[in-house]
Amino acid sequence: MVSPRTPSEREARRAALRSGRRQLVLDSLGIMASAGGFGVVFGLAARQAGFSVIEASVMSVVVFAGAAQFAAVGFVRAGMPWPAIFLLTALLNARHLLYSAALRPWLVEVPALKRAVMAHFLTDEGFALSVAHFQRLGFADLRGYWLAAIGATFIPWNVATLIGVIGASAIPDPARLGLDVVFPAAMSGLVVALVTGRREIVAVVAGCVVAVVVGLLIRHPGCGARRRPHRPVRGAGAARGHPRRAARQPDADGPERGRPGAGREDACGGRWVE
Amino acid sequence: MKLDLVGLAAAMFLATYPSRALPLLSGHFEQLSPRVLEYLRLVAPAVLAALAAKSTFVTDAQGPGSLHVGIEWVAVPLCVVLVVWRRNLFVGLLAAVLLVAGARAIGLA
Numbered sequence: 001m002v003s004p005r006t007p008s009e010r011e012a013r014r015a016a017l018r019s020g021r022r023q024l025v026l027d028s029l030g031i032m033a034s035a036g037g038f039g040v041v042f043g044l045a046a047r048q049a050g051f052s053v054i055e056a057s058v059m060s061v062v063v064f065a066g067a068a069q070f071a072a073v074g075f076v077r078a079g080m081p082w083p084a085i086f087l088l089t090a091l092l093n094a095r096h097l098l099y100s101a102a103l104r105p106w107l108v109e110v111p112a113l114k115r116a117v118m119a120h121f122l123t124d125e126g127f128a129l130s131v132a133h134f135q136r137l138g139f140a141d142l143r144g145y146w147l148a149a150i151g152a153t154f155i156p157w158n159v160a161t162l163i164g165v166i167g168a169s170a171i172p173d174p175a176r177l178g179l180d181v182v183f184p185a186a187m188s189g190l191v192v193a194l195v196t197g198r199r200e201i202v203a204v205v206a207g208c209v210v211a212v213v214v215g216l217l218i219r220h221p222g223c224g225a226r227r228r229p230h231r232p233v234r235g236a237g238a239a240r241g242h243p244r245r246a247a248r249q250p251d252a253d254g255p256e257r258g259r260p261g262a263g264r265e266d267a268c269g270g271r272w273v274e
Numbered sequence: 275m276k277l278d279l280v281g282l283a284a285a286m287f288l289a290t291y292p293s294r295a296l297p298l299l300s301g302h303f304e305q306l307s308p309r310v311l312e313y314l315r316l317v318a319p320a321v322l323a324a325l326a327a328k329s330t331f332v333t334d335a336q337g338p339g340s341l342h343v344g345i346e347w348v349a350v351p352l353c354v355v356l357v358v359w360r361r362n363l364f365v366g367l368l369a370a371v372l373l374v375a376g377a378r379a380i381g382l383a
Contacts, residue, residue, distance in 0.1 A: 026362060026363065026364045027363040027364065029364050029367075030363060030368070030371075050276075052275050052276040052279075053275070054277060054280065055276065055277065055278070055279040055280055055283065058280050058283045059279070059282075059283040062283050062284065062286075063283055063286040063287055063290055065286075065290050068286060068289075069286075072282065076279065076282070082281075082282055082285055085282065085285070086285045086286065086288070086289045087289070089285075089286045089289040089290060090289035090290070093289065093290045093293050093294075095293075095321065096290070096293040096294040098317045098321055099294075099318075099321070100293070100294055100295065100296065100297035100298045101297035101314055101317065102314045102315065102318050103297075103298060104297050104314070105306075105311050105314060105315075107298065115295075115298045115299055116295055116298075116299060118298065119291065119294040119299070120294065120295075122294045122298075124322075124325060127318070128318075128322050131318045132318075175378075176375070176378060177371070177375050178349075178370075178371040178372065178374035178375030178376075178378065179371060180374075181345075181346050181370050181373075181374045182367055182370070182371060183325075183326075184325070184326040184327075184346060184350050185326075185349060185350050185353035185354075185366065185367055185370040185371075186353075186363065186367060187322045187323070187329070188322075188323070188326040188350050188351075188353060188354045189353050189354060189363040189366045189367065190322055190363065191319050191322045191326070191354075192354060192357045192358055193357075194318050194322070195319060199312075199316060200319045203316040203317075203319045203323075204319045204320065204323040205323075206320060207319070207320035207323040207327070208324060208326075208327035209327075210324060211323075211325070211327045211332075212328065212332055215328045215331070215339050216339045216340070216341065217339060
């Protein structure tokens with residue numbers, strides 16, 4: 001990052017920042033809705049798995065990794081030992097290595113202590129929003145990072161977890177409202193800002209092909225770890241695994257086949273915030 | 275108030291934080307060649323596209339990964355087209371959500 005020297009350069013940079021942050025705020029709105037919706041579902045799932053309010057909230061604050069948290073709820077209910085949960089969490093979240101490495105060149109001038117704090121808030125959504133923001137600007141914007149990582153993701157996820165764990169039985173299933181499509185749509189939309197040439201297009205196509213092929217061949221850790229008879233709790237469908245799939249896939253054991261909220265219990269999914 | 279699982283949350287933090295922090299805190303990245311840095315730059319579009327593709331086309335709900343066909347196949351590209359056209363992610367997301375919610379409401383998805 002090269003610092004502006006002349007007053008005109010500084011003014012141009014300020015204008016770029018203002019415009020870039022406006023765009024970032026707009027981009028963040030859908031992510032906030034998605035984080036909020038599935039945070040509620042996580043809170044409800046955690047409560048059903050026997051988590052107290054403090055346990056669920058502490059998990060959302062200190063782990064802050066949606067996929068791992070949804071999986072952990074399933075694992076806890078399945079009675080899996082903690083070392084196994086530790087290992088699976090590490091595997092599920094190993095992709096953060098790539099995000100962190102990709103952000104590193106942008107943050108060369110940021111003090112190490114600040115980078116250490118920034119790391120905790122690094123999620124799929126935070127990364128997607130902030131890297132697109134940095135590329136639009138051509139330089140790193142720390143306030144933009146905090147907005148993406150904390151404003152758009154951390155706060156909605158944690159507030160929603162609290163709402164969910166305290167009592168969200170009256171809140172409708174996010175999948176019924178179409179909120180489950182926000183994650184793939186947001187990721188795709190944010191990719192658009194990152195594509196500037198043929199190399200990026202090749203990277204995008206390769207990423208899609210590898211993900212689909214691997215996804216078809218390899219099972220997500222913890223998926224189908226266990227199944228229990230259906231318990232009809234409103235708004236809880238997505239909590240039983242992948243939110244969208246939960247709404248869509250009928251529960252072979254349950255009486256309410258195919259209804260939102262009647263999904264099968266599964267330890268997988270929850271990639272919606274993380 | 276039960277606090278047993280706070281320890282699990284702490285353990286999960288210990289499993290998660292290193293992958294988030296190590297590259298960000300490592301000094302080695304300042305000495306990387308431009309070629310490696312270029313590859314790192316391409317990680318972002320590749321990984322985000324991979325996440326979107328996996329969420330759209332694959333379901334884990336029935337066995338070890340199976341192809342999912344649904345309204346998302348239309349909603350996600352619609353979002354991309356709107357983002358390219360309007361340069362506005364929010365508009366794209368709104369259209370995708372409305373399409374999916376509408377399709378589900380009338381029983382098409």
